[in-house]
Structures are given as structure tokens and as C-alpha cells.
Amino acid sequence: MAHIKVLSTQLINKIAAGEVVERPASVVKELMENSLDAGAARINVEIEDGGKKLIRISDNGCGMNPDDLALACASHATSKITADEDLFSIVTLGFRGEALASIASVSHLDIVSRPADSIEGARIEISGGSQSPLTPTAASYGTVITIRNLFFNTPARRKFLRTTNTEMGHITEQFTRIALAHTEAQFSLMHNGRKIHDLPAGQTLQERIGSLFTPELAQNLMDVHRKDPQLEISGLIAHPHQSRTGTQWQYVFLNGRHIRDRFIGHAIRESYRGLIEINRQPVVFLFLKMPPDTVDVNVHPAKTEVRFANSNLVHSQVLAALRDRLLSTDLTVSMQTDKFAQPHNQPSSAATTSESTQEHQQRVRQAMADFFKSIPPPAQPPAAATKASPTAPSYNSQGQATLPLAEQSPPVDTSAPTFMPPADTSAAAGTTATTNDSIAPFEPQNTTDLNTVLQIHNAYLVTQNEDGLIIIDQHALHERILYEKLSRQFNQGRLARQRRLIPEVIDVTAAQIAAMENHSELLLELGIEMEQFGPSSIAIQSFPVLLEKASPAEFVGDLLDMLIEQAGQTTRPELIHHVLDMMACKAAVKAGDPLSESEIRALLTQRHLIEQPGTCPHGRPTTISLSLAELEKQFKRT
Numbered sequence: 307m308a309h310i311k312v313l314s315t316q317l318i319n320k321i322a323a324g325e326v327v328e329r330p331a332s333v334v335k336e337l338m339e340n341s342l343d344a345g346a347a348r349i350n351v352e353i354e355d356g357g358k359k360l361i362r363i364s365d366n367g368c369g370m371n372p373d374d375l376a377l378a379c380a381s382h383a384t385s386k387i388t389a390d391e392d393l394f395s396i397v398t399l400g401f402r403g404e405a406l407a408s409i410a411s412v413s414h415l416d417i418v419s420r421p422a423d424s425i426e427g428a429r430i431e432i433s434g435g436s437q438s439p440l441t442p443t444a445a446s447y448g449t450v451i452t453i454r455n456l457f458f459n460t461p462a463r464r465k466f467l468r469t470t471n472t473e474m475g476h477i478t479e480q481f482t483r484i485a486l487a488h489t490e491a492q493f494s495l496m497h498n499g500r501k502i503h504d505l506p507a508g509q510t511l512q513e514r515i516g517s518l519f520t521p522e523l524a525q526n527l528m529d530v531h532r533k534d535p536q537l538e539i540s541g542l543i544a545h546p547h548q549s550r551t552g553t554q555w556q557y558v559f560l561n562g563r564h565i566r567d568r569f570i571g572h573a574i575r576e577s578y579r580g581l582i583e584i585n586r587q588p589v590v591f592l593f594l595k596m597p598p599d600t601v602d603v604n605v606h607p608a609k610t611e612v613r614f615a616n617s618n619l620v621h622s623q624v625l626a627a628l629r630d631r632l633l634s635t636d637l638t639v640s641m642q643t644d645k646f647a648q649p650h651n652q653p654s655s656a657a658t659t660s661e662s663t664q665e666h667q668q669r670v671r672q673a674m675a676d677f678f679k680s681i682p683p684p685a686q687p688p689a690a691a692t693k694a695s696p697t698a699p700s701y702n703s704q705g706q707a708t709l710p711l712a713e714q715s716p717p718v719d720t721s722a723p724t725f726m727p728p729a730d731t732s733a734a735a736g737t738t739a740t741t742n743d744s745i746a747p748f749e750p751q752n753t754t755d756l757n758t759v760l761q762i763h764n765a766y767l768v769t770q771n772e773d774g775l776i777i778i779d780q781h782a783l784h785e786r787i788l789y790e791k792l793s794r795q796f797n798q799g800r801l802a803r804q805r806r807l808i809p810e811v812i813d814v815t816a817a818q819i820a821a822m823e824n825h826s827e828l829l830l831e832l833g834i835e836m837e838q839f840g841p842s843s844i845a846i847q848s849f850p851v852l853l854e855k856a857s858p859a860e861f862v863g864d865l866l867d868m869l870i871e872q873a874g875q876t877t878r879p880e881l882i883h884h885v886l887d888m889m890a891c892k893a894a895v896k897a898g899d900p901l902s903e904s905e906i907r908a909l910l911t912q913r914h915l916i917e918q919p920g921t922c923p924h925g926r927p928t929t930i931s932l933s934l935a936e937l938e939k940q941f942k943r944t
């Protein structure tokens with residue numbers, strides 16, 4: 307075995323760089339944090355080629371005098387802590403003193419700095435860790451740090467970098483996190499000479515969210531507050547109807563630093579339970595303040611994870627703060643006011659509960675009550691409430707449905723009629739049947755049959771076949787039909803698309819633009835043509851014909867989020883299944899949509915076209931049937 311040697315400082319720094327400097331975005335984060343620690347009120351970020359060519363951060367902070375500048379890039383050199391006990395009272399963003407040293411070891415770095423009270427500045431250049439002598443230079447006060455050719459001497463790292471757009475997406479995300487936490491400061495972000503963000507100092511959090519995301523999102527936020535001696539929570543949370551497909555729109559900050567935490571993530575999800583669909587995620591911006599000695603920030607090199615002395619307290623307080631706010635807000639009423647109007651001018655499903663339809667529903671309810679008078683009310687809200695779409699939120703079902711039509715578990719009261727779908731949804735996939743409840747093939751015999759269809763609660767279609775009674779979940783059935791059509795078309799080539807007369811322009815994040823560019827081929831196969839239109843918008847030029855009922859803006863936004871979320875995690879067939887599934891769900895009629903007679907007819911006549919009429923793409927039943935024999939048994943006629 308070779309003799310043990312102490313590694314050179316240069317090599318140590320390169321190894322440390324592997325931890326701290328993962329990609330250009332990590333450099334941007336570290337440098338912006340340094341600027342904030344230096345008290346800067348203005349921070350400009352300039353990027354070229356996704357940070358692969360150049361990253362430049364200029365600030366108007368305290369600057370460094372020549373002696374400090376000479377030391378700034380030495381490893382473990384920091385002005386922020388001096389003694390052990392300082393580690394437990396950290397109020398600055400940095401403290402490890404290794405960011406500059408690490409970055410300098412894997413790039414060409416150049417710093418120009420001047421404290422406000424000096425007449426001249428100083429410059430230092432470091433290339434791959436070797437430092438040039440300091441030179442005096444004219445400079446305005448503050449610090450300008452320029453990084454060129456990141457990873458020039460670590461080819462493995464360099465090869466690992468993704469496309470310019472992907473790297474830029476990560477940079478924008480880091481920029482966003484810091485800009486959200488420091489609304490008092492002015493920030494700008496430029497890419498290849500183009501301005502991506504220009505944020506004035508002193509914005510309110512709501513204004514900043516509007517600038518960084520979309521104005522619609524900012525308009526519909528609810529504020530939360532909770533104060534406890536150990537933990538103060540404040541922030542803005544989005545209305546449930548603005549849920550997203552992934553957790554990337556959940557921003558949590560602890561003492562001014564963006565963090566990711568499993569407990570907090572769980573509490574957020576839990577607080578929206580029952581208000582949004584199971585596979586959706588709420589949008590929140592939360593700021594936690596805790597005494598620095600109750601949390602350890604020194605557990606992760608990039609400091610994105612922390613360790614709480616009392617994580618249960620954090621979980622329960624976050625849950626309580628959000629839940630209280632959500633429950634004290636009349637979400638149903640709010641949905642009908644302009645305040646929570648649907649984005650993109652889409653009529654909200656709540657509109658269907660206007661005066662006239664309420665009267666109509668009342669009549670139908672009475673008729674149904676007479677018809678099913680022997681059936682007790684359900685123990686739980688009906689399934690229509692739990693699988694409502696984003697435009698028909700579950701809390702908006704007004705508890706009006708009174709039949710346990712699609713409960714996944716049988717009613718507890720065994721003397722009650724069994725209206726349950728087959729327990730195993732795979733059994734529901736064909737025409738196989740349990741003795742009592744069968745998913746019968748429905749072949750409309752003649753128009754009379756279709757004319758006896760009744761739409762109840764704008765959610766279910768009730769009709770008859772030779773054997774008895776059939777109840778169809780209109781959304782689930784339509785979703786299933788669309789899924790079949792979409793996947794057939796997709797497998798035959800590409801989805802038929804319709805060119806829009808006027809392209810629809812939507813606001814997007816840089817990450818969404820990157821996702822669009824990374825998946826341009828797939829998008830085209832899906833019948834979606836779009837291109838970047840200005841720094842933070844996309845113009846949708848064509849859209850799939852089959853999605854005529856969906857809002858292109860909402861669909862494209864969600865689709866791009868999903869592509870970001872699934873990046874590198876799924877195979878192509880899985881991804882395609884997810885996308886088609888999402889398309890079908892968005893384009894299908896919703897629970898809550900009143901259907902015209904011809905729409906009902908069209909839906910039912912298409913039912914036999916699909917291969918597995920009994921279940922929706924998620925495996926939930928679309929149809930439940932009740933035979934005459936069973937009815938007779940329930941009415942004790944036998």
C-alpha cells in the first residue's frame with residue numbers, strides 16, 4: 307500500500323467543489339447569498355449560455371478591502387463566524403467560508419471590490435485555484451464577481467451539465483427563491499443579454515410573486531399568520547383551485563433561507579386534504595422564523611436541509627396555520643366571486659350553481675329522493691366530491707349528492723341496498739360481474755332507451771338496460787372514451803391538431819420554457835405547437851382537436867410542470883400514458899357540468915366504442931349497474 311499523504315489545498319477545494327458547486331445554479335445561489343450577507347440592496351445577475359460561459363453577480367454591498375479580498379478565496383476563510391458557539395446563532399446565509407474557494411478551484415474567477423469608504427477598488431484573478439497578485443482598479447462601490455468557464459478543469463462535471471435551457475431553469479429557480487425571501491432588495495436577471503426579471507426594491511410579497519410568477523396567481527392568495535414563542539409563521543397560500551401537479555410551487559423559508567423539509571411538506575399537503583384532488587399539490591409561500599438555536603442549518607453543504615430541535619412542533623404549527631386559514635375562508639362562496647375567478651377567463655364550475663340550475667337541481671333531487679326513498683344517506687361524501695376536477699373542486703359539491711353511488715367500500719349498514727361497485731377495480735375492467743352488481747355492457751337499443759336517461763346532480767347519468775338500472779359517472783366515462791381515442795390516435799402517428807387563429811399567449815417560468823424546449827418533439831406529436839414569445843411567455847399556436855373542451859393555457863401550464871416533475875424519472879411509455887391521461891381528464895366533462903340531451907346521447911352512444919367501458923383510466927369504475935332482481939330483493943318483493 308502507498309504511503310498516506312495530506313492532500314494539497316487545491317485538491318481539497320476541488321473535492322469540496324463537488325459538494326457545493328453542483329451546477330451553475332449553485333454558483334448563482336452562493337454568490338447572491340454572499341451579496342445579501344454583505345448588506346447589498348441591489349443585486350444584478352448576468353448569465354451567458356446557462357452559466358456555462360459566464361456568471362456575473364454585481365452588488366452594492368459593503369465590499370472588501372484589499373486584505374480581505376486576498377483572503378476571500380482561501381478555504382475556510384469567512385468573516386461571518388469566529389468561534390464554535392457562533393455556529394448555533396447563525397444569522398447570515400453563508401458561514402462555511404468554502405463557497406468562493408470551491409468555485410475558484412473549478413473556474414476562471416475574477417473579483418473587483420471596493421468598500422464604500424475607499425477611493426479605489428482592487429481586483430483579483432484566480433484560475434483553477436491559483437491566485438494572481440492584487441491590482442488596484444477604479445470601481446464603483448460594492449463587489450462584482452465574474453465566473454467564466456465553470457468546470458473547465460473538471461471534464462466529468464462539465465460533461466454532466468445539461469442544455470443551456472435546463473441550466474437556466476435551475477438558475478432562475480435559485481434566483482426566484484432568493485428574490486422571494488428578500489422583497490426589500492432590488493434584483494435583476496439577464497440571460498444572453500435578455501432581461502428575464504427586473505424586480506424593484508420594496509415590493510410586497512404579493513407584488514413580488516406577481517412579478518416572478520403570474521399576476522393571476524398573485525391576485526388569488528390568502529395570507530396566513532401564526533405566532534408562537536418558538537415559531538412564527540407567515541406567508542401567502544393559494545386557493546385550492548390553483549393546485550399544481552408537483553411540489554415545486556411550494557416555497558418554504560426558514561429565517562430567510564429557502565429550505566426543503568419533509569415534515570413541512572407533509573403538513574402543507576395535509577392542510578389541503580379534501581380540498582384538492584389526491585394527485586395535485588397546493589401552491590404556498592411560507593416564511594418561518596425560529597430562534598437560531600432551535601434549528602441546525604449545518605447539516606447539508608448547500609444548506610437546503612435543516613434539522614429541527616422539535617420537528618413535531620413545526621409540523622403541527624404549519625398544519626394548524628394553514629388549516630385554520632383554509633377552514634375559516636368560505637371557499638365555496640369565494641369561488642363565485644371575482645376574487646377567486648378562474649384563471650384564463652375560464653368559467654368556473656361554480657357558475658353552474660347559479661339560481662336557475664339550483665332550481666333545476668332541486669327538482670331533480672326531489673324526483674330522485676322519491677325514486678330511491680328506501681336508501682339511507684351515505685356515511686361519507688360521495689365520490690363525486692373526492693374526484694372533482696380542478697375546475698369543480700371537491701368543496702364545491704355542496705354535499706348535495708345523496709347516494710353512495712361510487713363509494714369504494716361497501717356501505718356499513720348491511721341491511722341497506724348494496725350500491726357498491728366491485729371491490730376489485732380490475733374485475734370491473736371487463737364485463738365480469740359479481741352476483742349483485744355488474745358492470746353490464748350498455749348497448750343503446752333504440753332512441754327510447756336514450757330518452758329515458760336522467761342526469762342527476764349534473765354528475766351522474768341514470769338509465770336502464772334490459773336487466774335493470776345503470777348509473778354512469780359522466781366525467782369518468784367521458785375521460786375513458788377520450789383516453790382511448792387519444793391513445794389510438796397517438797399510436798397511429800400524432801394527435802390531430804387545430805391551428806389557432808390567434809395564438810394564445812401564456813405567462814410561464816423559465817423552467818417551463820426549458821421543459822418546452824427539451825420536449826419539443828413529444829409536444830409536436832401531441833398536437834401542441836408553441837414557441838417562446840418574449841422573455842417569460844409562450845405562444846400556443848396549435849392544440850389537439852380532441853381537447854376542444856380544455857383551456858389551452860391551463861393545460862399547457864400543467865403539462866410543462868408535469869414534464870419538469872417527471873424529468874428523468876419515467877420511461878417514455880409511462881410519460882406518454884401520464885400525459886394522455888391528463889389530457890383526457892382535462893378535456894372530459896366534469897362532475898357539475900350540466901349536459902344537453904344531445905351531449906348525453908353522444909356520450910352514451912360512444913360508450914360501446916371503448917375497450918373497457920367499466921373503468922376510467924385511473925381504474926375507477928365508470929358505470930355501476932343494479933339488476934331488476936336486486937331491486938326486487940331490496941324492495942322485498944321476492
Ligand code: ADP
Pocket residue numbers: 336340341344365367368369370378379383384385386399400401402403404405406407449
Ligand atoms: P462564507 O459566505 O461562508 O463566509 P464564502 O466563501 O462564500 O464564505 O465567502 C468568503 C468571504 O468573502 C465572506 O465571509 C465575506 O467576508 C467575503 N465576501 C464574499 N462575497 C462578498 C461580497 N459580495 N461582498 C462582500 N464580501 C464578500
Ligand code: MG
Pocket residue numbers: 336339340399400401403405406
Ligand atoms: Mg458564502
